[in-house]
Amino acid sequence: MGLKIEPMGTNYSNEKISVNIPLSEKPRVVVVGGGFGGLNVVKHLNPELFQVVLLDRYNYHTFQPLLYQVATAGLEPDSVAGPLRKIIKKNKNIYFRMLKAESFDTRSCILNTNIGSLKYDYLILCTGSQVNYFNKKDIAGNAFPLKQITHALDLRSHIFQQYERIELLSDENAKKKRLNYVVIGAGPTGVEICGALAELKKHVLPRDYPEIDFRHMQIYLIEGLGRVLPAMSEISGRKANEYLDREGVHVILNCLIESYDGNIVKLNNGMQIESETVIWAAGVKADLIGGFSKGSIEKGYLLVNEYNQVYRDINTKETYRNIFALGDISRLKDDSYPEGYPGLAPVAMQQGINAARNLNRMMVSKPAKPFRYRNKGVLATIGRNRAVADFPGNIRLSGFIGWFIWLSVHIMYLVGFRNKAVVFSNWVWNYITYDRGMRLIIRPSPKEKDEMSNAMIEEMKEKEPVNN
Numbered sequence: 001m002g003l004k005i006e007p008m009g010t011n012y013s014n015e016k017i018s019v020n021i022p023l024s025e026k027p028r029v030v031v032v033g034g035g036f037g038g039l040n041v042v043k044h045l046n047p048e049l050f051q052v053v054l055l056d057r058y059n060y061h062t063f064q065p066l067l068y069q070v071a072t073a074g075l076e077p078d079s080v081a082g083p084l085r086k087i088i089k090k091n092k093n094i095y096f097r098m099l100k101a102e103s104f105d106t107r108s109c110i111l112n113t114n115i116g117s118l119k120y121d122y123l124i125l126c127t128g129s130q131v132n133y134f135n136k137k138d139i140a141g142n143a144f145p146l147k148q149i150t151h152a153l154d155l156r157s158h159i160f161q162q163y164e165r166i167e168l169l170s171d172e173n174a175k176k177k178r179l180n181y182v183v184i185g186a187g188p189t190g191v192e193i194c195g196a197l198a199e200l201k202k203h204v205l206p207r208d209y210p211e212i213d214f215r216h217m218q219i220y221l222i223e224g225l226g227r228v229l230p231a232m233s234e235i236s237g238r239k240a241n242e243y244l245d246r247e248g249v250h251v252i253l254n255c256l257i258e259s260y261d262g263n264i265v266k267l268n269n270g271m272q273i274e275s276e277t278v279i280w281a282a283g284v285k286a287d288l289i290g291g292f293s294k295g296s297i298e299k300g301y302l303l304v305n306e307y308n309q310v311y312r313d314i315n316t317k318e319t320y321r322n323i324f325a326l327g328d329i330s331r332l333k334d335d336s337y338p339e340g341y342p343g344l345a346p347v348a349m350q351q352g353i354n355a356a357r358n359l360n361r362m363m364v365s366k367p368a369k370p371f372r373y374r375n376k377g378v379l380a381t382i383g384r385n386r387a388v389a390d391f392p393g394n395i396r397l398s399g400f401i402g403w404f405i406w407l408s409v410h411i412m413y414l415v416g417f418r419n420k421a422v423v424f425s426n427w428v429w430n431y432i433t434y435d436r437g438m439r440l441i442i443r444p445s446p447k448e449k450d451e452m453s454n455a456m457i458e459e460m461k462e463k464e465p466v467n468n
Helices: 036-044 064-071 084-088 137-142 149-166 172-178 188-208 234-246 345-363 399-413 417-433 446-463
Strands: 028-032 051-056 060-062 081-083 094-098 101-105 110-113 117-119 122-125 129-131 180-184 218-222 249-252 257-260 264-267 272-274 277-280 284-286 301-303 309-313 318-325 378-381 387-391 395-398
Touching: 028 036, 036 051, 036 345, 051 084, 060 084, 064 149, 064 188, 064 399, 081 084, 084 094, 137 257, 137 277, 149 172, 149 188, 149 277, 172 180, 180 188, 180 272, 188 218, 188 234, 188 249, 188 378, 234 249, 234 387, 234 395, 301 309, 378 399, 387 399, 395 399, 399 417
Parallel strands: 028 051, 028 122, 051 094, 122 318, 180 218, 180 277, 218 249
Antiparallel strands: 060 081, 101 110, 110 117, 129 284, 257 264, 264 272, 309 318, 378 387, 387 395
């Protein structure tokens, strides 16, 4: 027997209107987060049965798997993002508000945001993850993360500003330091950014900057575990490592970063690397909101049952009956995944569909169905014609076939026909011409801002009158 979820029947008569959502006789479902999980909840909830409110601190959905291509001038940011209002505009009785959810009160069914409160019948949390620097503040202040569009644009600007600076320098040691790239974390993001940087080095940058000797450009990939792509099969990991070696990437395994001051990377094996560009792809943590009990959280993630209801207390198996968590913030364990489902887009998408359909069933007095993940495979690319793929049934693919499948899957999962067309046309152009068309420097990188600010401060000091 599936779990039957009872309607809540929240009273909205005294609700504050700071979020400005119309009153409705229908149960209100508040979805926090417009990522893969949240969008699939909104798309599959029946708007004739519910009033649906989608909240997000940004007004767009980001296709995170392709952010590394934005950072390396392969794609423009608007091709991997879609306006949330455009995505939901065809659905009736669905409201979007751009704000940040901060905490909730389960007794009164109130969600507190940065601009006010909002009552809910059902709360579905799809807030995703944030960068985890493992309490290393020096790294957090100097490394480049790659979780948001703004991160990708900062990194892209920094990369090309470095080459403009190099052409102004005469000191060879200063040039070499700016030509070193250190990527922390050999998961899909780390491997893919290394492959993209290697392609820039080989095909694009020498034509733009013929005065720079790109033999001095070095790419280092640092991984704390014993192999590349530790979440994939050993066969795929070895193949990816082989591809990286061919591209000249220095792969350093069983090694952790100890510190980074913006100029020197210190590793726990005693190695030091001079670099002004460290890209952090080593870890994430759940982006939680306040209000949960300690019994709900394990290692920073919300524990959920097979219906994605959040546990109030894991020991007693008591749940918040009207609060659900999906995707990267949740941890659902079963016999197949004793440590919890992986933080992948397909997991979040399938959880969103399951949660929405369960709420639809509830309104017609049907029992909910437990979530069962259908593993459709895991992919990672290492540049042109090179990718690895793990599929159910111990099917392992690599090379051009794996790369073509990677291209097809990512095109399919992009939101909106325009984005699919733009990305496809860019990939065709890049493949034919060995070129990248998005090399404009349109914003200063964070490091350049700091240098400019320091220079201005020193200039102001020089101009200050001296009191005798």
